[in-house]
Amino acid sequence: MTKDLERDLGLFAVIAISMGAMIGSGIFILPGIAMAEAGPAVILAFVIAAILVVPAALSIAELGTAMPEAGGDYIFIERGLGPSFGTIAGLGTWLMLMLKGSLALYGGMFYIDFVYSLPTWELAVPLLESTLSIPGVRALGITFALLFIAINLIGVKQTGGIQSIMVVIMLVILGVFIAATIIQVDGANYESFFSEGLDGIFGATALVLVSYAGVTKVAAVAEEIENPGRNLPLGLLLSLIITAVIYALLVFVLVGVVDGDALTGENENVPMGVATEIVYGDAVLGGVSIGFFAVAAIVFAALLALVSTANAGILTASRYPLALSRDDLFLKKFEYIHPRFSTPFVAILTTGAIIIFIVATQEVDEIAKMAGAFQILVYILVCGALIAFRERDLEWYDPDFHTPGYPWVQLFGIASGIFIIAQMDTQEIVGSIVIVIFGFVWFKFYAEDKIDREGVAKGLARRQAGKQFVEDTEQQLADDGTYEILIPIRQDVSREQEDALIQMAAPIVSRRGGRIRVVRFDEVPDQVPLDIPAEELSETDLEFEERTDELVRYLEVPVEVGEIVSHDTRHAVVNFAERTGADLVLARREATSRLGTLFGRDTDWIMEHAPCDVVFVQHEQRIGIDEIAIVTDRSPFNDPLKVELADAMADVLGARVRFLFAVGEDAPDELTETIEDYHAELDDLCTVPVESAIVRTDDAVSGLSMELESSDVVMLSTMTHRRLPDLLIEQRSDRLAAAIEQPTMLVHSKETRRGSFLRPILERLLFE
Missing domain, CATH: 3.40.50.620 (HUPs)
Incomplete structure (x- = not known):
């Protein structure tokens, strides 16, 4: 029995994941530092950075629809350019994500320190001022890092719904800030727009590139996206356009309302907080001073974005050493999955330890530039991988989306990427060269003898690189007029409970002349790609299949058995029922509680969204x-x-x-x-x-x-x-x-x- 993977991410979820990963350090931390390099022309730096990301985003969108596999850019590069380049891409992306997470952790803590240092703090919370002390910024960042490491180790559930809510809250707060502040911009602040010249603009561009690193994050979960031919490219482009417009407007407002010295001084790491304090610090509404509350709202949005980015950075980054290990390109110990929590323990611990080291030793601008260097390096390889797939003219390579302007878009992406890296400081250039050399050396001496595959660029397609999703046998499940009952079985359902559900469904199906479909839905933590548990049949899986087959022999109705792996069981149940044309969902329900009502029940969501009748059994x-x-x-x-x-x-x-x-x-x-x-x-x-x-x-x-x-x-x-x-x-x-x-x-x-x-x-x- 094989396990199918569940696609349950729609267009809005794709946009939310992508934007949620982008809106963070780019606007809440970097504008002040970037302005020190480019002056008022920092606005152009954010726009140019968005343009530089477009070729890689389009390439990933095409590759993701051709190969909807977990792993994203690493998988595409490894399949296209070969395992040696895949090693470089995997290590580079891992480092980039760790740096991005470190930037969010370290930079976010400056906002806590900023609020605590405001004169209005003592007025807002006089009882706490005399007793509360805020530890150092680095200490705060390390504390939060330890918290997020623990969260990811035990596999605490993160949901697309929470991510979507957070993105909406951030957009609302930032939208209100733009609308209320843009009318107060001072044209004099834009004088000497090009005072720092092209070198300053390109230097700032290299610095803020990390602002758009999240645009391709969703490609790592490409196999979890429903209708990827539409939702992946559309979601990537929409999220990039919306984020670029928001960045440009916010930086335009920041430059227009705050003197350059205020943005580039000692508070350069909290530009949004500084702008809000300057513009609204003395604001009064209805006789009530609202300055502190305006700053608090911006700080809340900043912490929401940066903390989310930091946590997601650990979650996503830990997948890359795991993927490298499973492909025999890295140490096998990184493949270890904790038996109780089902999370990649070694990968998460190592990722977390490196993030803590970065937070403890590096400065904000150094972290941002190094992350940008590794990011653009991976984007160059992605563009090269697409060219490799296209030029090989492979029969199985049939993407639902084709990049417009091929190959000029990809060639521009490669050339512009090399140019931007050349504009960076010596540390970033050396870091990029070192990761390339280290990747080749590591592959040569550790992995080359362990694998026998090559990229399509060398003429050998790996097994079936264009592995398509198992669509839950949709073709054979076309509506044939029979009555079908879907019995979703969770991992915590006992054998007796499972048997009771099947025996309850049997007479209904017998009378209607239909069939029963018993599907076990395995929910795995977000920290683990779906294909890992899908490839493994545990003793529990085999026992489920055996005992179901044994029960079926005593029933005079057709029963089909299967398993689906997903990150969200309730979505998976509804999606499966819709695709297979189920007439009734028959599932177990535990006794309800008031607390369950307060936080929402999965059973309610299923009733509200299921395309068929639903019966719960207690x-x-x-x-x-x-x-x-x-x-x-x-x-x-x-x-x-x-x-x-x-x-x-x-x-x-x-x-x-x-x-x-x-x-x-x-x-x-x-x-x-x-x-x-x-x-x-x-x-x-x-x-x-x-x-x-x-x-x-x-x-x-x-x-x-x-x-x-x-x-x-x-x-x-x-x-x-x-x-x-x-x-x-x-x-x-x-x-x-x-x-x-x-x-x-x-x-x-x-x-x-x-x-x-x-x-x-x-x-x-x-x-x-």
């Missing part, structure tokens, strides 16, 4: 089913679905169906007659014997739970939870499911609209 199934109870609630969609499922199960199992509805003790006869007529209409939908009961009680949960004691399976309606209303008033179905011990099927029709804010309140008023 409690273990009893042996033998004689009675299936349906608690009706006059839902126009859920009740018919419950009846349909119960009738199918009862027909195959020889069971009976019972309808129950709770009314108050003093409910009028007109209401009970209405319910009886309603149950009669539902009875017409059944082919098995049906009983009907109206439960008079002032406590619906207590009264119904007593009536349900004789039932073997209970069916209830469920709906998506709203955080605030359901936190205050719990859904009756949740309370009833928690009060009984019988296997409970919580049914949600795809036609059911999301519950409104008033739904839980109205439910309690009407039925209790």
